[in-house]
Amino acid sequence: MTKNRILIIGDSYMNAETFRVAFDARGLDADVETVGPQAASTDVSAIREFEGDPAQVARLIAGYEVVALHAAPITADVLDAAAELRLVGCARGGPVNVDIAAAKARGVRVTTTPGKNADAVADLTIGFLVSLLRNVPASLREVDDRVRTGRQLAESTFEGARWFGRELSTTTLGLVGYGNVARLVSQRARALGTRVIAYDPFVDPASVPEIEVVAELNDLFARSEVVSVHARATEDNRGMVGAEQFGAMRQGSLFINTARESLVDEQDLLEALTSGHLGGAALDVNEPDGPWRELVAQSNLVLTPHLAGATYETLQRGAEMLASEVDAFLAGDELRWER
Structure with missing residues (x-):
């Protein structure tokens, strides 16, 4: 049986390794790949406070069922390039870098990490x-x-x-x-x-x-x-x-x-x-x-300068919350923080 494929996209605030440690601790039955910070942001009106180039993210995300991220841009065009995508896990309380309406229209679920900070x-x-x-x-x-x-x-x-x-x-x-x-x-x-x-x-x-x-x-x-x-x-x-x-x-x-x-x-x-x-x-x-x-x-x-949530514990907590959500998703269980 083919395992689910999970892509982790890190950024300059929350690196991919933080996600990886939490995902490995859950023992997820999936193939997990990680990539680091992406190219400089471009102007996208449907989302905000993101880091990365949507075109590059679209190329990376193709073929994955689950993507875990913090600030990478998930636009309608990115979603169109990810035919197999079923879940976007965003390690933020408010996923302003994800076009939630576009995701719902394409049957892609979105979950977050409220209260992590x-x-x-x-x-x-x-x-x-x-x-x-x-x-x-x-x-x-x-x-x-x-x-x-x-x-x-x-x-x-x-x-x-x-x-x-x-x-x-x-x-x-x-x-x-x-x-x-x-x-x-x-x-x-x-x-x-x-x-x-x-x-x-x-x-x-x-x-x-x-x-x-x-x-x-x-x-x-x-x-x-x-x-x-x-x-x-x-x-x-x-x-x-x-x-x-x-x-x-x-x-x-x-x-x-x-x-x-x-x-x-x-x-x-x-x-x-x-x-x-x-x-x-x-x-x-x-x-x-x-x-x-x-x-x-x-x-x-x-x-x-917007440092209220900037602690190592916040990053760890967000990654652990998201790993829990992905684990529940793969098991077919209810998601606690689905948008």
């Missing part, structure tokens, strides 16, 4: 929370300036009087969205003594007795010293956080966004920071739009 994002969120509460961004800039200009640093305990902050146990943290990441943030924050409330119109308050779920977004902002955004971005919630929400916050409150940039109106955020209404913000930037030059100049801002 939830622990990593939750960890960074707590790091941002502590950093903002204790005025770390502004104080680090002061240290950097002193070192560069040759001035004395840390003369005495009294220098700390400039940087009085808040403790976790006296803070109310408001979470926008209460999905996988937010629930892990909630667990970590509550373990440190922080009071947590959340806004999520898709969550039944009775199902999450550990926290209070508020009915209105503005109410969440008004009642929180720190607000952290964890909603999944859609066209309907673009710019859901703006001047009205920042205005509802108390003077000196703090803001965190480790979700998508499109959820926040950065111009409104910039104005809230420069006016002094917001005491600080932390953003894991992941979109090109926005007044970034002006934002990065703010001393009370933490800005990181």
Whole structure:
């Protein structure tokens, strides 16, 4: 009996070997082949955030029943070149590099790895929370300036009087969205003594007795010293956080966004920071739009380059989740994360 053929396509973020280790550990009854990062991306309107040339992927994928990937482009043309393809496994929560509609139209199933980076994002969120509460961004800039200009640093305990902050146990943290990441943030924050409330119109308050779920977004902002955004971005919630929400916050409150940039109106955020209404913000930037030059100049801002999910454990977890899905597919069992 001929074994199923599986192609693994690695990229510069998630290499093929990471997939291979997880697939070998499952002992899959299949012939598994791997290829590394592909040629530079070309512009394809139906998909985004991909790495590789669709024409090259189309040549590679021919003859395989299953393809496992992270960022390789799977377009309608690629699918047309893969007559034997039955499953696309994408190691991402949102498979934006896969034309799902085209796959469904051709009878090709698509599965993903939702929540693979939830622990990593939750960890960074707590790091941002502590950093903002204790005025770390502004104080680090002061240290950097002193070192560069040759001035004395840390003369005495009294220098700390400039940087009085808040403790976790006296803070109310408001979470926008209460999905996988937010629930892990909630667990970590509550373990440190922080009071947590959340806004999520898709969550039944009775199902999450550990926290209070508020009915209105503005109410969440008004009642929180720190607000952290964890909603999944859609066209309907673009710019859901703006001047009205920042205005509802108390003077000196703090803001965190480790979700998508499109959820926040950065111009409104910039104005809230420069006016002094917001005491600080932390953003894991992941979109090109926005007044970034002006934002990065703010001393009370933490800005990181989309590293929230960038951990070795995230990669391993994603590969293991995908290997499990492929194993189930080959056995004829139900897929847990099919799109």
